[in-house]
Amino acid sequence: MSLYGMMRTGVSGMNAQANRLSTVADNIANSSTNGYKRAKTEFSTLVIPSTQGSYNSGGVQTTVRTSISTQGVLQYTTSVTDLAIKGDGFFVVQNPSGQPLLTRAGSFVLNSEGEMVNAGGFRLLGYSYANGDPAATANGYAGLEPVKITQAELIATPTANGFLKGNLPADAPVLTGAPSATNYTQKTSLVAYGTMGEEMLFDVYMSKTSAYDSSTGTGVDEWQVEVYDRATGTLVPGGTATMTFDNTGALTAPATASLALASGQTIELDLNDMTQLGAPFDIADAAMDGAPPSTIESVEIGTDGVIYAQYADGSFKPLYRIPVASVTSPDQLQVLAGNVFTESPNSGPVRIGFAGNGGMGDIVSGAVENSNVDIAQELTEMIESQRSYTANSKVFQTGSDLMELLVNLKR
Amino acid sequence: MSLTSALSIAQSALFNTSRQTSVVSRNISDASNPDYARRTSIYSSTNGGARISEIRRATNEALFRQNLTALSGWQAQASMSGGLDTLQLRVNGPDNATSPAAKLGVLQEALQTFAATPSNVTLGENAVEAARGLVRSLNNGTQAIQSYRAELDAEIKVSVDDLNRLLAEFETVNKEVVKGTRAGSDISDAMDARDSLLKKISQYVPVSTVNRPDNDMMVLTADGATLFETIARPVTFTANTTYTAAMTGNAIYVDGVPLAAGTGGNTTAMGSLAAKLQMRDVVAPQMQRQLDETARGLIEAFAETDSSGANPLAGLFTWPGGPALPTSGTLVEGLAGRITVNAAVDSEKGGDPKLLRDGGINGAAYVKNTSGAASYSSTLIAYTQKLDEPIAFDPAAGIASPRSLTGYTADSIGWLEALRQDAARGAEAKEALSVRTATALSNEIGVNMDEEMALLLELEHSYEASARLMSVVDEMLATLMSIAR
Numbered sequence: 001m002s003l004y005g006m007m008r009t010g011v012s013g014m015n016a017q018a019n020r021l022s023t024v025a026d027n028i029a030n031s032s033t034n035g036y037k038r039a040k041t042e043f044s045t046l047v048i049p050s051t052q053g054s055y056n057s058g059g060v061q062t063t064v065r066t067s068i069s070t071q072g073v074l075q076y077t078t079s080v081t082d083l084a085i086k087g088d089g090f091f092v093v094q095n096p097s098g099q100p101l102l103t104r105a106g107s108f109v110l111n112s113e114g115e116m117v118n119a120g121g122f123r124l125l126g127y128s129y130a131n132g133d134p135a136a137t138a139n140g141y142a143g144l145e146p147v148k149i150t151q152a153e154l155i156a157t158p159t160a161n162g163f164l165k166g167n168l169p170a171d172a173p174v175l176t177g178a179p180s181a182t183n184y185t186q187k188t189s190l191v192a193y194g195t196m197g198e199e200m201l202f203d204v205y206m207s208k209t210s211a212y213d214s215s216t217g218t219g220v221d222e223w224q225v226e227v228y229d230r231a232t233g234t235l236v237p238g239g240t241a242t243m244t245f246d247n248t249g250a251l252t253a254p255a256t257a258s259l260a261l262a263s264g265q266t267i268e269l270d271l272n273d274m275t276q277l278g279a280p281f282d283i284a285d286a287a288m289d290g291a292p293p294s295t296i297e298s299v300e301i302g303t304d305g306v307i308y309a310q311y312a313d314g315s316f317k318p319l320y321r322i323p324v325a326s327v328t329s330p331d332q333l334q335v336l337a338g339n340v341f342t343e344s345p346n347s348g349p350v351r352i353g354f355a356g357n358g359g360m361g362d363i364v365s366g367a368v369e370n371s372n373v374d375i376a377q378e379l380t381e382m383i384e385s386q387r388s389y390t391a392n393s394k395v396f397q398t399g400s401d402l403m404e405l406l407v408n409l410k411r
Numbered sequence: 412m413s414l415t416s417a418l419s420i421a422q423s424a425l426f427n428t429s430r431q432t433s434v435v436s437r438n439i440s441d442a443s444n445p446d447y448a449r450r451t452s453i454y455s456s457t458n459g460g461a462r463i464s465e466i467r468r469a470t471n472e473a474l475f476r477q478n479l480t481a482l483s484g485w486q487a488q489a490s491m492s493g494g495l496d497t498l499q500l501r502v503n504g505p506d507n508a509t510s511p512a513a514k515l516g517v518l519q520e521a522l523q524t525f526a527a528t529p530s531n532v533t534l535g536e537n538a539v540e541a542a543r544g545l546v547r548s549l550n551n552g553t554q555a556i557q558s559y560r561a562e563l564d565a566e567i568k569v570s571v572d573d574l575n576r577l578l579a580e581f582e583t584v585n586k587e588v589v590k591g592t593r594a595g596s597d598i599s600d601a602m603d604a605r606d607s608l609l610k611k612i613s614q615y616v617p618v619s620t621v622n623r624p625d626n627d628m629m630v631l632t633a634d635g636a637t638l639f640e641t642i643a644r645p646v647t648f649t650a651n652t653t654y655t656a657a658m659t660g661n662a663i664y665v666d667g668v669p670l671a672a673g674t675g676g677n678t679t680a681m682g683s684l685a686a687k688l689q690m691r692d693v694v695a696p697q698m699q700r701q702l703d704e705t706a707r708g709l710i711e712a713f714a715e716t717d718s719s720g721a722n723p724l725a726g727l728f729t730w731p732g733g734p735a736l737p738t739s740g741t742l743v744e745g746l747a748g749r750i751t752v753n754a755a756v757d758s759e760k761g762g763d764p765k766l767l768r769d770g771g772i773n774g775a776a777y778v779k780n781t782s783g784a785a786s787y788s789s790t791l792i793a794y795t796q797k798l799d800e801p802i803a804f805d806p807a808a809g810i811a812s813p814r815s816l817t818g819y820t821a822d823s824i825g826w827l828e829a830l831r832q833d834a835a836r837g838a839e840a841k842e843a844l845s846v847r848t849a850t851a852l853s854n855e856i857g858v859n860m861d862e863e864m865a866l867l868l869e870l871e872h873s874y875e876a877s878a879r880l881m882s883v884v885d886e887m888l889a890t891l892m893s894i895a896r
């Protein structure tokens with residue numbers, strides 16, 4: 001009813017459009033910011049009590065929403081420490097003062113201390129494998145620590161298990177004399193790693209000690225296995241086993257040599273897959289586990305969020321597991337500077353889990369998530385907003401003109 | 412979302428096309444490299460447009476292994492064939508004028524001529540000269556065989572050193588493959604290098620391979636000795652610089668296990684090392700034994716008996732154990748190298764060739780021509796006949812006995828020729844197999860230029876299309892910008 005009321009309504013409309021233009025400006029400015037989530041404005045009416053005959057114009061209220069839950073396009077890069085989440089969830093990061101925050105901006109690089117830091121300067125948090133397989137703390141940040149990868153760390157894995165798989169010739173004659181390193185039927189050798197990661201070469205001598213006699217039906221096909229340390233040329237304690245074969249060429253009882261080394265290390269050499277068939281000597285497969293001492297050569301990150309260190313010999317060791325956090329209403333998270341979010345009363349509490357589990361997205365290594373801003377949309381919104389602003393200013397101008405007329409009635 | 416994502420998809424398409432083009436150009440540039448296997452790029456789709464997920468390398472394990480085996484066989488046969496040719500040229504060939512068979516023929520002829528005119532001392536001198544020629548042929552033959560064995564040792568040593576170097580290289584490349592596989596990087600080049608090394612190794616020794624996780628490979632010889640498992644195993648060999656007939660060569664040890672020599676002319680040996688061992692330890696010694704038996708036969712044929720026809724002693728030909736005769740029918744190793752013309756008949760050493768006609772090389776008791784008649788020829792005739800009479804030879808020399816001495820020398824040539832023919836025929840067949848498997852392998856994994864060019868055309872078009880897409884999106888955004896003023 002009042003001219004003032006109408007003018008104020010025009011002002012509130014202009015304010016609302018100014019807010020909207022601000023979000024558009026922000027969106028366009030951050031359209032290339034990795035992990036940026038588009039802000040949008042929602043309007044609602046403000047109604048002032050009116051009577052039947054007189055209408056009191058109210059105003060418009062602005063609410064700024066952020067489309068946090070909308071996925072941005074993944075852009076692939078060449079750095080393995082660039083991470084992106086495909087699906088729901090956030091990385092848990094820490095600001096310099098130690099406060100845990102959530103983010104989807106995953107262009108991490110290693111800083112001078114080996115910590116993974118993103119473009120906003122936040123450190124990535126993860127669960128360490130130092131004390132065995134980590135489990136996520138569902139409802140809090142407990143147990144999380146900054147991921148720290150020190151390249152100079154040396155590790156060695158001593159051999160614990162080995163196996164030999166192959167065929168021994170059934171027609172081999174029985175060995176005369178006691179089996180030894182110089183008197184044997186067949187021989188092979190395997191590399192193992194000691195407690196200090198040193199390379200050890202073991203010679204495996206296999207000697208036929210007795211044979212089944214088909215004419216009398218007596219005797220058994222028996223092979224004696226002896227394992228010698230090549231460096232010393234001596235029989236390894238425990239490095240003997242007896243393999244007895246039945247008439248189908250299979251072992252009648254499991255055969256394993258348990259090498260007891262002077263260093264206290266024991267190596268189980270599994271011989272259960274040996275056969276004795278009427279074919280020449282043949283090694284079908286053989287291996288010993290363990291790895292020589294080596295430094296971290298590179299870092300690999302799996303889709304389940306496990307950070308593996310790859311050592312110079314090519315072996316892997318898990319170092320950290322990156323958790324994925326989520327909240328009930330991600331769009332209601334509070335937005336802070338640096339593409340980070342923190343819980344707000346409306347977002348619900350943080351739940352922490354692992355990538356790929358329970359509705360959490362997958363972690364993609366070697367990719368970053370682009371902002372979910374579309375320039376075309378922002379531009380059209382800007383034009384629309386500009387026109388609304390102009391219309392609101394016309395309302396204000398009209399009120400102002402009428403006021404002027406009213407004031408001039410009295411002279 | 413739409414325009415921006417359209418842009419980013421077009422961008423990733425451009426990136427993919429350029430990467431694929433680099434794969435194609437690599438294929439084309441290596442088209443004539445026999446160790447190169449064709450690469451193809453594999454796409455996987457993501458929500459931001461397709462992405463090249465891996466570069467795959469064409470392989471055919473079965474054909475590759477076949478090729479390795481064929482290569483080993485051919486190398487062995489080629490070494491064998493080459494070695495036999497050398498022996499034929501240097502010692503005992505059908506067209507070889509200095510072979511013992513040819514020289515024996517000359518001696519026989521000279522004796523016959525002398526027997527026809529026993530009074531002619533010059534003819535006696537000729538006969539002794541022919542005997543000298545035969546001795547030279549046997550002595551030189553022995554030397555040639557033994558120096559050939561020493562040469563083989565030197566060659567084996569070079570091969571073994573090369574093999575160790577190849578295995579060390581294999582270790583480096585294998586490490587690269589394993590590491591690359593675990594890290595998920597492109598290992599095609601390392602795989603090419605590893606396959607090429609395997610081909611080189613299989614020329615020396617036959618290989619069988621065991622594939623382990625992470626593309627790790629274990630290399631064994633065909634008889635199960637380890638050549639490579641995580642680290643290269645040593646291949647050891649000590650060469651002898653000189654050889655005598657009685658000497659046995661040293662074995663080649665692969666990880667402590669001796670390498671077996673091949674057998675037969677169309678040899679069972681795989682890889683040049685086994686073939687060289689066969690030449691050194693089987694073929695050359697056998698030939699030596701035949702020369703030794705020829706020498707022993709000569710000493711026996713020209714032995715003198717005393718007037719009672721008993722107590723035979725070495726006559727025209729003698730040896731360090733003379734004047735006693737070597738045991739009949741039993742091999743004396745290295746005899747061919749030690750046989751000499753008896754000094755008593757050798758005019759160069761002050762002897763008298765007439766003793767050949769009259770007997771008495773071993774003293775007065777052995778004189779046959781007691782009357783000193785200038786026309787006495789029965790001893791000479793007996794000698795020529797003796798050469799054609801069958802005598803017992805040691806079966807260890809590998810030629811059927813009893814046989815006449817002339818027959819024996821001819822058989823010795825025949826033995827070598829048969830072996831050589833076998834080897835040559837085998838070499839042809841094995842070379843053909845090796846070439847065939849190499850061709851089949853190359854058809855399977857090699858680069859087909861036409862295919863690559865067709866692919867290149869396709870790539871060109873898709874690049875153009877992606878670029879066009881970008882320019883269209885750009886135009887659309889420009890239109891939008893011009894509205895907002």
